[in-house]
Amino acid sequence: xxxxxxxxxxxxxxxxxxxxxxxxxxxxxxxxxxxxxxxxxxxxxxxxxxxxxxxxxxxxxxxxxxxxxxxxxxxxxxxxxxxxxxxxxxxxxxxxxxxxxxxxxxxxxxxxxxxxxxxxxxxxxxxxxxxxxxxxxxxxxxxxxxxx
Amino acid sequence: xxxxxxxxxxxxxxxxxxxxxxxxxxxxxxxxxxxxxxxxxxxxxxxxxxxxxxxxxxxxxxxxxxxxxxxxxxxxxxxxxxxxxxxxxxxxxxxxxxxxxxxxxxxxxxxxxxxxxxxxxxxxxxxxxxxxxxxxxxxxxxxxxxxxxxxxxxxxxxxxxxxxxxxxxxxxxxxxxxxxxxxxxxxxxxxxxxxxxxxxxxxxxxxxxxxxxxxxxxxxxxxxxxxxxxxxxxxxxxxxxxxxxxxxxxxxxxxxxxxxxxxxxxxxxxxxxxxxxxxxxxxxxxxxxxxxxxxxxxxxxxxxxxxxxxxxxxxxxxxxxxxxxxxxxxxxxxxxxxxxxxxxxxxxxxxxxxxxxxxxxxxxxxxxxxxxxxxxxxxxxxxxxxxxxxxxxxxxxxxxxxxxxxxxxxxxxxxxxxxxxxxxxxxxxxxxxxxxxxxxxxxxxxxxxxxxxxxxxxxxxxxxxxxxxxxxxxxxxxxxxxxxxxxxxxxxxxxxxxxxxxxxxxxxxxxxxxxxxxxxxxxxxx
Numbered sequence: 223x224x225x226x227x228x229x230x231x232x233x234x235x236x237x238x239x240x241x242x243x244x245x246x247x248x249x250x251x252x253x254x255x256x257x258x259x260x261x262x263x264x265x266x267x268x269x270x271x272x273x274x275x276x277x278x279x280x281x282x283x284x285x286x287x288x289x290x291x292x293x294x295x296x297x298x299x300x301x302x303x304x305x306x307x308x309x310x311x312x313x314x315x316x317x318x319x320x321x322x323x324x325x326x327x328x329x330x331x332x333x334x335x336x337x338x339x340x341x342x343x344x345x346x347x348x349x350x351x352x353x354x355x356x357x358x359x360x361x362x363x364x365x366x367x368x369x370x
Numbered sequence: 371x372x373x374x375x376x377x378x379x380x381x382x383x384x385x386x387x388x389x390x391x392x393x394x395x396x397x398x399x400x401x402x403x404x405x406x407x408x409x410x411x412x413x414x415x416x417x418x419x420x421x422x423x424x425x426x427x428x429x430x431x432x433x434x435x436x437x438x439x440x441x442x443x444x445x446x447x448x449x450x451x452x453x454x455x456x457x458x459x460x461x462x463x464x465x466x467x468x469x470x471x472x473x474x475x476x477x478x479x480x481x482x483x484x485x486x487x488x489x490x491x492x493x494x495x496x497x498x499x500x501x502x503x504x505x506x507x508x509x510x511x512x513x514x515x516x517x518x519x520x521x522x523x524x525x526x527x528x529x530x531x532x533x534x535x536x537x538x539x540x541x542x543x544x545x546x547x548x549x550x551x552x553x554x555x556x557x558x559x560x561x562x563x564x565x566x567x568x569x570x571x572x573x574x575x576x577x578x579x580x581x582x583x584x585x586x587x588x589x590x591x592x593x594x595x596x597x598x599x600x601x602x603x604x605x606x607x608x609x610x611x612x613x614x615x616x617x618x619x620x621x622x623x624x625x626x627x628x629x630x631x632x633x634x635x636x637x638x639x640x641x642x643x644x645x646x647x648x649x650x651x652x653x654x655x656x657x658x659x660x661x662x663x664x665x666x667x668x669x670x671x672x673x674x675x676x677x678x679x680x681x682x683x684x685x686x687x688x689x690x691x692x693x694x695x696x697x698x699x700x701x702x703x704x705x706x707x708x709x710x711x712x713x714x715x716x717x718x719x720x721x722x723x724x725x726x727x728x729x730x731x732x733x734x735x736x737x738x739x740x741x742x743x744x745x746x747x748x749x750x751x752x753x754x755x756x757x758x759x760x761x762x763x764x765x766x767x768x769x770x771x772x773x774x775x776x777x778x779x780x781x782x783x784x785x786x787x788x789x790x791x792x793x794x795x796x797x798x799x800x801x802x803x804x805x806x807x808x809x810x811x812x813x814x815x816x817x818x819x820x821x822x823x824x825x826x827x828x829x830x831x832x833x834x835x836x837x838x839x840x841x842x843x844x845x846x847x848x849x850x851x852x853x854x855x856x857x858x859x860x861x862x863x864x865x866x867x868x869x870x871x872x873x874x875x876x877x878x879x880x881x882x883x884x885x886x887x888x889x890x891x892x893x894x895x896x
Contacts, residue, residue, distance in 0.1 A: 246575060246584035253586050268589030269489070270553075290554060291583040297558035299521050312520070316533075316565070317550045320464040331521040331554060340554045 226254045227337075227368035228289065233360055237263050251292060258285040258361055270319050270342055278325065278346035283354055285361060290338040292370060299331050300338035305362055306330040308343060310352040318344055326351050335369040454602055455542045456594040461535035467544040468597035469507055469568035471536050475599045475626035476640060478617065479507035482530045483567040484560065487553020488576040490586060491593035497573035497612075498604045502593055505576045506553055509564030521561050523550045529564030542597035556582035570623070571600065572616050573608070579618025601627045607637045607644045610651045620655055631668045647674045655679045657704040658689050658696045661731075671708055671732070672696070682721040695720070699727050702745060708732040710756035711742050711749045718783075724760050725749065735773035748772070752779035754798060760784035762810040763795045763802045770812060776800070777812065788828040800838075808833040813847045816856040820863035821847075824854075831865075 223230050225240035232238045236258050243253040257263055259274060260282045267273040271284045278284060294300050308328060318327030326348035330341040341362075345354035458465045473480040486508035494502030509530040511517040517524030526533075531547035549566045556576065557563075576582045601608060601624055617623050622640030629636055634645040642655035645668070652675040654662055668674050673692035682688045686699030694712040697720070698704035705728035707715045721727050726745035735741050739752035747764035750757060750773055757780040759767050764784070773779045778798030786793045792805025801818035804810035805827075811834040813821065824831050832850030839846050845856040848869055856863045 243586040243588060246577065246586040250584040255587075266590075268591060269587040270551075270589065272589045272591045288554075288585075288587065291585040294555070294558050294583055294585070298561035299552075299554060299558040301561070302521055314550055316526070316548055317523075318464075319549060319551045320458075320466075321545075321549060322464055327551070329522050329550075329552060331552075340552075 223256070225256070226289075227370060228254060228256060228287070229366045229368075230256055230258065230361075231364045232258060233364065235260055236361060237261070239263050241269070243269070253288060253290070255286060255288040258287075259283065260357075271344055272320065275318070275320075275322060275325065275344045278344065280324065280347040280350060281353075282346040283357060284344040285358060286340075286342045287365070288340045288342070290340060292337065295333045295336045295338040297338070300333045302330075302332040303334070304332060305334060305339075305365055305367070306332055306341065308341075308355045308358050308362070310355045313343075313345060313348065313351045313355065315348050324348060326354075334367040337367060337370050339367075454596065454598050455540070456596045457591075458595065459541055459544060461543045461545055463544065464549070465544045465592075465595065466506070466549055466566045467536040467546045467568050468542050468595075468600060469570050470599040470624070470626070471540045471542040471544075471597045472546055472568055476623050477570055477572075477600055477625075478623035478640070479505075479570060480567060482512070483507040483509050484563060485556040485570070485576065485580045485582060486560075486563050486566075487555050488580075488582055488587075489553060489589050489592070490575075491590050491595075492588070493590065494573075494593040496571070496594075496596060496601070496604050496608075498609065500573065503572045503574065503576050504589075504592055504595070505556070505570040505572070505580065505582070506551070506566045507568050507570060508552060509547055509567045510560075511562050511564050517562050522552050522554070522563075524562040524564055526550065526565065531564065531567050533565070540598050542599070553587060555585045555587075556580055558583070569595075570617070571596070573612045574616040574618065579615065599626055600624065601637060603628060605635075605646065606651045607635060607646050610644050610653065611637070611639075614653065621653060634668055634674055636668075645675060647676075649674070649676050652676065652689075653678045654689055655687075657698045658687065661696050661698075661704045661706060662689075662691070665706060665731075672706060682727075684721070684727075686721055686727060688721060694732070697721050697728050702727040702729055705729065705731045705742070707742050707749070708740065710751045711740065714749045714751075714756045714758055715742070715744075718758055725758060735779065737773070737779070739773060739779055741773060741779075747784065750779045752798075754779055754781045757781065757783045757795070759795050759802075761793070762804045763793060766802050766804070766810045766812060767795070767797075776814070777802070787826065792827055792833055794827055803827055803833050805833045808835045808850055811835070811837045811847070813838045813854075814845060814856075816858075816861075817845055817847045817854050817863065820854050820856065820865075821849075824865065 223238045223240055230238055239257045241255050245252045255269055264274050270286050274284050312328040313326040315321055315326055324347055326345040328343050332339055343358050345351050469480060470477045479485055485505050488503055488505045491502045493499060511524035511528040512530045514528040517528040533548035534546045536543040536546060547565050547567045551566055577584050621642045625638040634647040636643050636645045642653055642659040644653045654675050658679055665671050672694045675689055675691050677690040679687050679689045688695060688697045694706055694708040696706045707728055715725060718725055724746050728742050728744050730743040732740055732742055737752055741748060741750040747758055747760035759780050770777055777800045780795055780797050782796040784793050784795045794801060794803045800812055800814045802812045827833055831852045834847050834849050836848045847854050853866045853869045854863055
């Protein structure tokens with residue numbers, strides 16, 4: 223899967239979708255995002271997974287990688303360089319937009335080649351976050367980001 | 371007069387800005403839609419037939435429910451209150467509460483929180499079926515010195531608020547300060563924030579009024595999330611507010627929902643109100659709104675607005691009301707003109723006319739009249755009528771005690787009868803005449819009558835060169851070309867030659883100014 227210089231070759235067991243939101247106003251750049259999920263991705267879903275996380279099983283994972291406005295790349299929030307490696311300790315039951323029972327979420331803000339990203343991951347089970355984090359890292363290893 | 375574009379008209383310090391400062395960071399009447407009409411009919415049907423909903427109807431909740439989730443409410447008995455707050459309003463659903471619910475009805479980030487991200491939800495009934503924008507207000511990381519190193523959200527023990535549920539007084543019982551999440555388009559100069567304290571809603575994109583970028587993210591499942599402390603209908607007031615710029619306008623954020631006042635529907639904002647009256651939809655803003663409210667608002671001496679607020683000359687603003695007007699300018703204050711005084715003020719050009727801006731409110735005058743003072747004069751309304759006293763004549767009138775003084779209320783506007791060379795004003799008990807050169811002087815009614823008979827200002831006597839004086843029991847006014855004397859004992863007026871005023875005796879040890887020798891002026895260096 224490839225879109226706007228983002229490419230992801232998902233490991234087996236992942237379904238992926240790319241989405242581009244139109245520019246919010248003339249002259250602005252649209253928002254590009256990749257969604258990956260360990261089960262069928264619902265068509266009707268929010269950009270951070272509303273509608274998708276609701277159907278996660280305990281061993282399922284939802285990943286949303288959103289590229290933000292390029293103007294944000296120099297900001298403090300997006301200052302960290304490179305695609306992160308997620309750790310089990312980075313996940314929290316409250317770490318989602320809308321916590322659901324048993325689930326766990328985490329967020330990472332970073333930039334690659336001047337392109338600012340927000341990575342958001344929801345694990346179906348907080349108790350199984352170690353295994354979940356490892357699977358996410360395998361997925362992220364397949365992510366490639368070209369310079370804008 | 372043109373309506374002002376209010377967006378950003380005056381600098382306003384948002385709670386976000388206040389929070390950032392604390393962190394040390396710089397930083398037209400609308401027709402109801404067919405579906406609305408249908409729903410209103412259904413509401414009426416429900417009101418007539420469903421006693422169980424009586425308390426809800428009385429509380430205005432049904433109308434709100436109909437606006438937020440019309441068909442769901444009508445077709446699903448027992449969901450009125452839940453419908454007001456939309457789906458997922460319980461704490462257990464995991465969503466975050468609306469700021470209005472926990473911020474005294476104010477749809478803005480509470481002090482100590484900052485806008486941290488936003489998303490769009492399409493097809494929102496509370497935005498007229500169009501897009502609605504939701505802004506997360508995240509707490510700050512102010513409670514500890516070790517907030518962690520990862521960008522985004524700090525350690526939860528650092529958050530400036532604590533996790534709880536929305537108040538039981540509201541149907542919006544969603545979570546407060548529990549969710550560790552950041553959308554990431556706002557205030558990105560702040561590397562770490564705390565959890566989401568609450569959510570702000572708007573029909574205007576947040577990047578227009580908040581420090582947010584345009585990165586568009588969408589979550590349509592939140593389009594009908596709401597609160598009983600937010601406006602619960604979309605109508606002409608909402609449309610006007612959106613036209614003005616919503617949260618970014620001079621009105622600021624909404625404060626609770628719409629209410630009914632005598633003759634109108636009103637929505638309160640941080641810095642004013644919008645009212646829907648039979649005449650239209652009008653905003654009352656800032657100091658004008660404060661003054662209007664102090665005067666009794668819709669049921670006060672001014673009644674309901676009949677215009678929005680608009681630009682007035684010299685940096686001022688004004689709003690017209692059914693029974694008057696309020697004018698506001700920083701240097702002169704915010705004051706009302708009422709009834710006939712207001713009508714006269716407007717007849718003479720309002721703030722851009724010779725009267726300029728009001729410098730007092732409407733004040734009662736002796737004899738049951740009322741008056742207002744202006745930078746350029748005074749308007750006085752009495753049984754004799756309502757007249758404007760202008761310029762130097764007004765200054766003189768003020769020194770003579772205004773309506774309660776020796777001249778009484780005016781019986782004419784200040785006007786010229788000699789092609790503009792000078793002016794005069796008639797009063798119940800006299801006259802004031804003014805011309806450059808002779809100056810501004812008054813005379814009582816008796817001499818004023820003798821003066822009128824002799825042609826007044828354009829006549830052979832010319833203008834008075836001094837005020838009326840009493841001399842040996844006679845009333846005397848000296849004019850440019852004659853002197854008029856009135857004898858109260860006989861009631862007769864006589865005309866004589868110009869008289870030099872008598873020279874007052876000089877007290878021992880004093881000298882007249884004319885007797886003091888002039889000293890040469892000494893110039894300083896440069």
